[in-house]
Amino acid sequence: MEAYLDNSATTRAFDEVAQLVAKIMTTEYGNASSVHHMGVLSANRLAEARDIISTTLKVDPQEIIFTSGGTESDNMAILGAAKANAWRGKHIITTAIEHPAILETTIHLEDEGFEVTYLPVGSDGVVDIETLRGAIRPDTILVSMMFINNEIGAIEPIEEAGNIIKSINKDIVFHVDAVQAYGKVLIRPRTMNIDLLSVSSHKIHGPKGVGFLYIKKGTKITPICYGGGQQKGMRSGTENVPGIAGMALAAKKCYENFDAHIKNMYELKKYLILSLEDRLSDIKINGPECEKGAPHIVSLSIKGLAAETVLNMLSSKGIYVSAGSACTSNNPHISDTLQAIGLDKSLLESTIRISLSMMTTKEEIDYFLDTLCSQVETMRKFYRH
Amino acid sequence: MQYHAFIIKYAEIGVKGKNRYVFEDALVKQIKRVLSKCDGSFEISKVAGRVYIEAENFDFNETVDQLKTVFGVTGICPAVTIKRDGENRLPDVDGVTKAVLDFIDGVYPDKHMTFKVKCRRVDKRYPMDSMEMAAELGARILDTYKDMKVDVHNPDVLINVEIREKLNIFSEVIPGPGGMPIGTAGKAMLLLSGGIDSPVAGYMVAKRGVDIEAIYFNAPPYTSEKAKQKVVDLAGVISRFTGKVRLHVINFTDIQMYIYEKCPHDELTIIMRRYMMRIADKIAGDTGCMGLITGESIGQVASQTMQSLMCTGEVVTDMPVYRPLIAFDKQDIVDISVKIDAYETSILPYEDCCTIFVAKHPVTKPRADIIRKHEENLFENIDELVQTALDTDEIIEICK
Numbered sequence: 001m002e003a004y005l006d007n008s009a010t011t012r013a014f015d016e017v018a019q020l021v022a023k024i025m026t027t028e029y030g031n032a033s034s035v036h037h038m039g040v041l042s043a044n045r046l047a048e049a050r051d052i053i054s055t056t057l058k059v060d061p062q063e064i065i066f067t068s069g070g071t072e073s074d075n076m077a078i079l080g081a082a083k084a085n086a087w088r089g090k091h092i093i094t095t096a097i098e099h100p101a102i103l104e105t106t107i108h109l110e111d112e113g114f115e116v117t118y119l120p121v122g123s124d125g126v127v128d129i130e131t132l133r134g135a136i137r138p139d140t141i142l143v144s145m146m147f148i149n150n151e152i153g154a155i156e157p158i159e160e161a162g163n164i165i166k167s168i169n170k171d172i173v174f175h176v177d178a179v180q181a182y183g184k185v186l187i188r189p190r191t192m193n194i195d196l197l198s199v200s201s202h203k204i205h206g207p208k209g210v211g212f213l214y215i216k217k218g219t220k221i222t223p224i225c226y227g228g229g230q231q232k233g234m235r236s237g238t239e240n241v242p243g244i245a246g247m248a249l250a251a252k253k254c255y256e257n258f259d260a261h262i263k264n265m266y267e268l269k270k271y272l273i274l275s276l277e278d279r280l281s282d283i284k285i286n287g288p289e290c291e292k293g294a295p296h297i298v299s300l301s302i303k304g305l306a307a308e309t310v311l312n313m314l315s316s317k318g319i320y321v322s323a324g325s326a327c328t329s330n331n332p333h334i335s336d337t338l339q340a341i342g343l344d345k346s347l348l349e350s351t352i353r354i355s356l357s358m359m360t361t362k363e364e365i366d367y368f369l370d371t372l373c374s375q376v377e378t379m380r381k382f383y384r385h
Numbered sequence: 386m387q388y389h390a391f392i393i394k395y396a397e398i399g400v401k402g403k404n405r406y407v408f409e410d411a412l413v414k415q416i417k418r419v420l421s422k423c424d425g426s427f428e429i430s431k432v433a434g435r436v437y438i439e440a441e442n443f444d445f446n447e448t449v450d451q452l453k454t455v456f457g458v459t460g461i462c463p464a465v466t467i468k469r470d471g472e473n474r475l476p477d478v479d480g481v482t483k484a485v486l487d488f489i490d491g492v493y494p495d496k497h498m499t500f501k502v503k504c505r506r507v508d509k510r511y512p513m514d515s516m517e518m519a520a521e522l523g524a525r526i527l528d529t530y531k532d533m534k535v536d537v538h539n540p541d542v543l544i545n546v547e548i549r550e551k552l553n554i555f556s557e558v559i560p561g562p563g564g565m566p567i568g569t570a571g572k573a574m575l576l577l578s579g580g581i582d583s584p585v586a587g588y589m590v591a592k593r594g595v596d597i598e599a600i601y602f603n604a605p606p607y608t609s610e611k612a613k614q615k616v617v618d619l620a621g622v623i624s625r626f627t628g629k630v631r632l633h634v635i636n637f638t639d640i641q642m643y644i645y646e647k648c649p650h651d652e653l654t655i656i657m658r659r660y661m662m663r664i665a666d667k668i669a670g671d672t673g674c675m676g677l678i679t680g681e682s683i684g685q686v687a688s689q690t691m692q693s694l695m696c697t698g699e700v701v702t703d704m705p706v707y708r709p710l711i712a713f714d715k716q717d718i719v720d721i722s723v724k725i726d727a728y729e730t731s732i733l734p735y736e737d738c739c740t741i742f743v744a745k746h747p748v749t750k751p752r753a754d755i756i757r758k759h760e761e762n763l764f765e766n767i768d769e770l771v772q773t774a775l776d777t778d779e780i781i782e783i784c785k
Contacts, residue, residue, distance in 0.1 A: 308609060309606050309607050310606075311606075311609070312605055312606035312607065312608065312609045312610070313605075313606030314606075315606070315609075315610065316605055316606055379606070382607065382642060382645060
C-alpha cells in the first residue's frame, strides 16, 4: 500500500487532466499566435482556460496572466509592482513566514534600495492585523501576504488586510500568494481587495510548470521578461497551451463540489489529529486549531525523533510526507515559519508535515497512522541527542 | 589553431623492462575508454615508446579534459603531425620550416615572446642533425617573425620539432594526472562513505593502477535514499578515472542497532567500524580484491586516533588496509577532492551511518582487549546479522 501525504509539495494530476494534456500535445500543438487553424485551436484553448479560471475567482478573463508557476507569478508580482511603483516610494511589507519565492525576491529588492518590513506572526502562524496597520507608511507601495502558510496551514486574514490597506491608501498594491490556498478556500479578489494573486497548477492536481497571476485591471505593474509580446506584453513567450488547459480543467474539478471536498478534507484532518493525539505521546500539532487552519496541512512535532528518520522510515513503507524543516548535522537551515511561530528549539528538527488532498482516503491516513505509531518508540530509542 | 593530434607522454611506464608492453597496452586501453565518450573519431597508435592520437571532427577541450583522467599520462601535447608521403618521405628542410612557421602563427597570434627550438632528428637519413636543424629553424623563425626573440635558457615557448616516423610539431605540454594505468596492479575494496575523504582515498590508490570495488554501509531509515544516491554519485566520480566501479550496498541498520543495545555507547563507533571492516574484508576476499582502502587520517576524528586505527585495523586478517591519506591534513584532502570534482557532492548535507548514532564523547583511546571483551556481548546474534547483511548485499555497477 502507498499513502501520498505530501500534497503541499505537489499533487497527483487528475487522470482527465493528464489525458487532456497528452491530447493537446499530440493533436492540437499549434502556436496560439499562429493565424492558421492549428493556431486558432490553441488560442481557443487559452480563451477557454481564462474563462474557467476567472470564473473560479469571479474576475474578468483578461485579468489572468499565465506563467510557469508559483515562483514566476510571485516574482512577477513583487518585482513588477515594485518597479512600476518605485517612483511613489520604496517601502514593501510582507510577512516572516512567506515562501522563499517571496522572501528571496524581497531580499533581492533590499539590495536594490527598497526597504522591507517583515511582519511577525503569532504562535498560530497568523499575522496580527493591527501590526499590519501600524507598519503601513506613506511610502509603502506594496504589501505581499500569503493566503495559507505552506508549512503549518495557517490562514491569514486576507480580507481584513485588504480592507485596511485600501482604507489607508488605495494605491498600495496588495499581492497575495495563494499557491496553497487556491482550490482549498474560496477566493474573491474583488471583495478581498486583492490586486495580484499567485497560483500554481501542480498543487491542484494539474501539470507542473504552469500557473497564473491574477492582475486586477488598472494595477501598476511592469513585465519582468520581454520578447514576443504574448499576453498583452505582460508575459512574453509562447503559451504553454497543454499545461494551461490542464490547469484550467484541474481548477474546474477542484471547485466543482467544492464544499463536499473541503468538508471531507477537514474530516480526515480532524481524524488524523485526534488519532495522533490519542495514539502517540509527546507530540505537538503546530499552527491553528484544526478548523481554523487549512483543510489539508498538519504540522506534527514528535519529541525525541529526527524528522529525517521518520521521513526515511515512512518512505521505505511507501508513505510520503515532508520534513517541516530541512536540518541535518551539516545543514543548519531551520524553517523560517517554524522559528517565526516560536516552536521550541528541540522540536525544530523533529517536525514533519502531512498534507492531504481531495484524493486522500481514510485508508491512507490509517496506513500512515499504523505505520508511524508502530515505529515511533523504536526510533526514539536510537535518537541522537 | 587546428590541432589534429596529441602526443601522450608517460613517465614510469618507460622503466618497466620486459613488462613494458603490459603497461602500454593498459594505457592505450584506458585512452580508448575515455575517448569513446568524446565527439569525433580518433586513431590511437603506439609507436616507438609513445602513444599518438590522431583526431578528426573533435572538440579540443572535451578531448583534453578526458585525457586528463587517464592515469599513467604525465603530459598531453597537442600537436601538428605530418605523415610521410607515398614514397615514404617526410617534408624537406623548407617543408619542415613552413610547417613550423604555420604552427607558430596558428598557436601564437601575438608574437611578442621568447622562444627556443628543440629538435629531435631520429630519422638519420635526414640531411641535417638535430642541432643543425634547430639552429636553421631558429634563424628562419627570427627572419619571419620580427617580434620573436631567442632565449635558450628560459624561453616563453619551447617549440619541439621531431623528425621521426612522422614530423611532429608541438609546444604546449598539458599536465596529465601521472600514476599508472588502471588494470596494471589489481583490485582493492574502497570503504566509501558520503564524506570528503574516502573518494579521495579511492582516487589516490586507483592512480597507482588499481581497479576499484567499493562498499557502502546503508542504515535506513536513519540514512536517506538521497544519502545512498550521493554515494552512488561519488562512486561515479571515481569511475570517471577507473572505468566501471562495482558498489556493494550493505544494509547495516540491524547490526548497528544491535551494537547500540549491547555495547557501551562510547565504544559504538569503534565496534561498528570493526564490523564494517570485517564485512568489507569478507566481500573483498570473495571478489578478488587484494586490499581494503579507507580514507582515514591520523587523529582526524575519535575513530581515527592511532589507538582507534589499531583497534579497527586488527580485525582485517586476510589483506592489507591501504590508508593513502594517513598523513594528510584536511585541507590537502579537500584540495584533491575539489580537483577531482568530488567536493560538491561530498558536502551535500545527508546523514551517513557514521554520524547518526555517535555518542557525545566517544572513546578516543580504545584498548583492543577491552573492545574485544565488549564484543562478546554480541556473540549471541551477531554472526547471523552479519550473514544476513552479506546475503542482502545490493550490487550497483557505476560507469561514468
